[in-house]
Amino acid sequence: MNREDFTILNNGKLIYFDNGATTLKPDCVRDTINDYYNIYTSNIHRGDYSSSLKVSELYDNCREEVRDYINAKYCCEIIFTSGATESLNDIVFGFFRHNLKKGDEVLITESEHASNVLPWFILQKEMGIVVKYISLNENYEVTIDNLQKAITNKTKVVSLAHVTNVIGDVRDIKNIAKICHEKDIFVVVDAAQSAAHEKIDVVDMDIDFLAFSAHKMYGPTGVGVLYGKFNLLKKMIPCRYGGGMNAIFNNDGYVELKDLPDRLEAGTPNIEGVLGLCECIKYIKKIGLEKINKYEHDLRKYLIDRLSELDFITVYNKNNNGIIVSFNINGVFSQDTAIYLDKYNICVRAGNHCAKMVKNVFNVANTVRVSLSFYNTKEEVDLLINVLKNSKNIWEEIL
Amino acid sequence: MDNDIKRSIILDNYQDNSNRIIPDNVSEYIKINSNNDSCIDNIDIYVKINGNLIEDIKYYGEACVIAISSTNILRNLLVGKTFDEAKNILRNYFNMIEEKEYDNHLLKEACVYSDISKQPSRKTCATLFARGISKILSQNDK
Structure with missing residues (x-):
């Protein structure tokens, strides 16, 4: 919602899922x-x-x-x-x-x-x-x-x-x-x-x-x-x-x-x-924080549901209540996944996200992180899922 | 080099885990960590030196396909070499990454990264191992 408030979202095909790092800026x-x-x-x-x-x-x-x-x-x-x-x-x-x-x-x-x-x-x-x-x-x-x-x-x-x-x-x-x-x-x-x-x-x-x-x-x-x-x-x-x-x-x-x-x-x-x-x-x-909160949590549920359809993806925080989703394509280093997604203008964060002790918790040091915002949409999630579905070709795409 | 061949060499080396281990007799090895500030590549390099000879190299850590594959390729090139031979290979490797003159016969499979400079952000990935091993060689040169 409110995508029209952001020039950057109306200038191309950007799919910005890195809101935990920084958000886009409205006009x-x-x-x-x-x-x-x-x-x-x-x-x-x-x-x-x-x-x-x-x-x-x-x-x-x-x-x-x-x-x-x-x-x-x-x-x-x-x-x-x-x-x-x-x-x-x-x-x-x-x-x-x-x-x-x-x-x-x-x-x-x-x-x-x-x-x-x-x-x-x-x-x-x-x-x-x-x-x-x-x-x-x-x-x-x-x-x-x-x-x-x-x-x-x-x-x-x-x-x-x-x-x-x-x-x-x-x-x-x-x-x-x-x-x-x-x-x-x-x-x-x-x-x-x-x-x-x-x-x-x-x-x-x-x-x-x-x-x-x-x-x-x-x-x-x-x-x-x-x-x-x-x-x-x-x-x-x-x-x-x-x-x-x-x-x-x-x-x-x-x-x-x-x-x-x-x-x-x-x-x-x-x-x-x-x-x-x-x-x-x-x-x-x-816009209203309550409205934002509800929209983002609904979208998060949709993202988790869609990711769960893919048996080659491990989602690390399915049962949490926030709007951050951390996952990996099994057998693929998170940075390689991020580079692959970038080919489709999908911005995600790869790494330990400045929380270097979290590897003791997840038993994995680096993950791909999708962090949502109210300007993200179900259509963007669908695109992410489609690109992930085609990730069998990841090495052809990034090498 | 044909792109399919390049990709195949990179993937073969990425998936070759035979030396991606912490050595059993770790006390016989010199260890150095190499990481990239700009991304999340992070490996420990273990080098066993015998006089002026590189007897063995192992590595362990997490990094992207370019960083791990280049580590494996260079590891295989350097094991069994003298310090001078190894330095010469590394000098040529850095030259190639920086688009300067280099001897492709010396670099063999490592030539798959000859056009990595087209992706500037991945130059640090391709040199993760080379920077770490260079430090060990300069610190232990006799």
């Missing part, structure tokens, strides 16, 4: 960014002229738009970053580095993206925290039972993707957070894969920190969001210092920082990125 996002460059280029919060005042106002309104989208209590709980990776790094190094001690345990899973693994590994090395893993069930999911088994009296943080990027399972964050908070455990959520597809309510779900990127939700690259509860965020130590975040500094080294959110946004921000993020959120709201 309204492109136009918003163009307007910033064509009509009112200027810095924010620094000029006394009309274009600067206008862009400052637009920029500040973006924070309200994001706040409303995730139902945060206050605008100042929304920090603009370069993306989910930077958000997660800032959460780990700006907050937890100063609030954990040696021996404290952080729980993640083996299906997390590198951005929710490596910062914790660094803290483990630097200060002796212990990274542990919640066991996944037979469908590669986090169960409440396994979470409770993994928690010890040293557990201080549970850091999980809302939706994982290889398996695509949707975690029950609300119940996970409830259990964690009963034991004074912080809850960090990587929402990179979910922000454009699943409803997020940080108050109802009781999330302490949240991270997501604009480019996986029809927005521009290089911009994202760090959400933190106000009382936690105000204890965060900035990872970057410079213009825009200081109130006073003197030659004797005295520095006074601004209040939230400015203190955590040093330097001129990615203004056109933030404006683009704002526009993509408006765009998603206009």
Whole structure:
């Protein structure tokens, strides 16, 4: 649905199934960014002229738009970053580095993206925290039972993707957070894969920190969001210092920082990125997240049903509830499959999808991943299936 | 070379798993990992050296058809060669990949990748093994 909103979809025969890597951008996002460059280029919060005042106002309104989208209590709980990776790094190094001690345990899973693994590994090395893993069930999911088994009296943080990027399972964050908070455990959520597809309510779900990127939700690259509860965020130590975040500094080294959110946004921000993020959120709201969610899940079921007709395909996550499908043509390396599909303008991702520990879960290191969006159609799925059916000729096609 | 013959050589070598194993007596081998940043090819190369001679090579890992087949072809070319002979073969191989002059008699079956430069993204696949083994040869040259 809404394919007419995307020039790129109307310019050729592109079948784009790599929405977990990045989504396509609707014309309204492109136009918003163009307007910033064509009509009112200027810095924010620094000029006394009309274009600067206008862009400052637009920029500040973006924070309200994001706040409303995730139902945060206050605008100042929304920090603009370069993306989910930077958000997660800032959460780990700006907050937890100063609030954990040696021996404290952080729980993640083996299906997390590198951005929710490596910062914790660094803290483990630097200060002796212990990274542990919640066991996944037979469908590669986090169960409440396994979470409770993994928690010890040293557990201080549970850091999980809302939706994982290889398996695509949707975690029950609300119940996970409830259990964690009963034991004074912080809850960090990587929402990179979910922000454009699943409803997020940080108050109802009781999330302490949240991270997501604009480019996986029809927005521009290089911009994202760090959400933190106000009382936690105000204890965060900035990872970057410079213009825009200081109130006073003197030659004797005295520095006074601004209040939230400015203190955590040093330097001129990615203004056109933030404006683009704002526009993509408006765009998603206009279509309706519930409608998107239903459409995408129906399409996912159709894709699984059709793939199941092919006895030479192994699907690794048939029983999950997300919109990511990982599979292989039996006996064919995933990258070769991706190159073959590209001959038919079908874009998929091959590999471990930045979740290098997932091989311990799937017992296969690399898969072909189809990640869906609302602009994908049953006709596109049918084309994929037809091309896969003809994959007996794969070597003639790619060699 | 005819395309069908090329494809047949590539597939034969892709499917030949006789040396795609971790050697039993692994302590006698020097190991190096070779991977491609731009894709997901990733193999461990095991080389057994005797003086100035390459006595055996095994490899293990996951990679695409071009990376695995070229690994197998070059492995077969290099086993039994001296360091100097092996370096000469590899020099010619890199020259071929980069569309420079090379000796096709030296490269034998490896000539199936002579036009890989037409697919720039696959040049790194075709040189996965060659880059790894070159490091071992330069590190262990006496």
